Amino acid sequence: MTDTPKRSHGRKAVKLTVQPRDLMDPNPELAGVWTARIISLFPETFPGILGESLTGKALREGRWQLETIGLRDYGVGKHKNVDDTPAGGGAGMVLRPDVVGNAIEDAMAGARGNWPILYMSPRGKRLDQQMARNLSRCDGVTILCGRFEGVDERVLEHYGIQEVSLGDFVMTGGEIAAYALLDATVRLLPGVLGNAESIEEESFSNGMLEHPQYTRPAEWKGREIPPVLMSGHHGKVAEWRKEESERITRERRPDLLE
Numbered sequence: 502m503t504d505t506p507k508r509s510h511g512r513k514a515v516k517l518t519v520q521p522r523d524l525m526d527p528n529p530e531l532a533g534v535w536t537a538r539i540i541s542l543f544p545e546t547f548p549g550i551l552g553e554s555l556t557g558k559a560l561r562e563g564r565w566q567l568e569t570i571g572l573r574d575y576g577v578g579k580h581k582n583v584d585d586t587p588a589g590g591g592a593g594m595v596l597r598p599d600v601v602g603n604a605i606e607d608a609m610a611g612a613r614g615n616w617p618i619l620y621m622s623p624r625g626k627r628l629d630q631q632m633a634r635n636l637s638r639c640d641g642v643t644i645l646c647g648r649f650e651g652v653d654e655r656v657l658e659h660y661g662i663q664e665v666s667l668g669d670f671v672m673t674g675g676e677i678a679a680y681a682l683l684d685a686t687v688r689l690l691p692g693v694l695g696n697a698e699s700i701e702e703e704s705f706s707n708g709m710l711e712h713p714q715y716t717r718p719a720e721w722k723g724r725e726i727p728p729v730l731m732s733g734h735h736g737k738v739a740e741w742r743k744e745e746s747e748r749i750t751r752e753r754r755p756d757l758l759e
């Protein structure tokens with residue numbers, strides 16, 4: 502549990518040694534940096550895997566910012582309750598609107614420009630590359646991670662929250678979906694990927710799935726790399742990749758070609 506509701510993770514962590522990753526002070530150097538604010542019952546699970554590799558390096562370099570808001574801090578009563586039984590009866594529990602509302606209002610304090618509030622939810626619009634691209638062009642995003650049976654509908658209506666789904670399946674909470682959304686978005690921010698070309702050529706960037714990839718050794722378990730890729734002929738390589746990309750898209754995702 503946190504002492505104060507909002508925690509920052511990122512750039513200042515590389516400068517201090519006592520509590521890396523858990524730094525609360527707003528960093529003036531990072532004003533204007535793309536920021537994700539996560540509301541979760543498990544804020545301590547962030548940045549998790551996002552603190553590694555390219556997203557982690559970018560976080561430490563201040564190319565994006567992550568703040569977590571612990572929902573339990575807004576709980577009511579002696580036991581800091583965040584949920585209650587569903588109106589009308591039925592199984593499970595529902596996140597209370599007063600609790601979630603207070604967390605959202607704190608999370609949105611100081612939010613600037615184009616800053617949507619998202620609720621990770623199986624009922625939402627399916628996350629895709631275009632959505633990640635759009636979010637990367639915003640100033641920031643606040644993400645509510647649900648638990649139990651979800652959140653009181655009035656909260657979604659009141660704050661104009663957009664629901665976003667990871668796919669047609671049900672998970673126990675929104676955190677893993679938030680991770681996926683953040684990873685897909687942050688890697689599109691300027692300077693996060695070393696090689697900008699990899700964004701241009703990868704799956705979905707041109708509306709198609711990517712061609713097959715190979716690397717050394719040239720032969721492995723009797724399987725060879727397609728000779729054209731070893732030919733050194735850039736024009737033929739590009740043509741082969743385009744054809745393969747079209748073939749795989751036609752076979753696996755004809756809907757993308759439509």
Ligand SMILES: C[S@@+](CC[C@H](N)C(=O)[O-])C[C@H]1O[C@@H](n2cnc3c(N)ncnc32)[C@H](O)[C@@H]1O
Pocket residue numbers: 620621622623624645646647648649650651652665666667668669670671672673674675676678
């Ligand atoms: C058990 S689920 C609630 C499911 C809800 N009762 C329903 O039937 O739509 C608990 C939480 O997990 C998250 N969640 C589950 N599946 C998800 C998905 N496919 N995409 C995004 N979030 C999901 C949501 O935040 C949700 O509030």
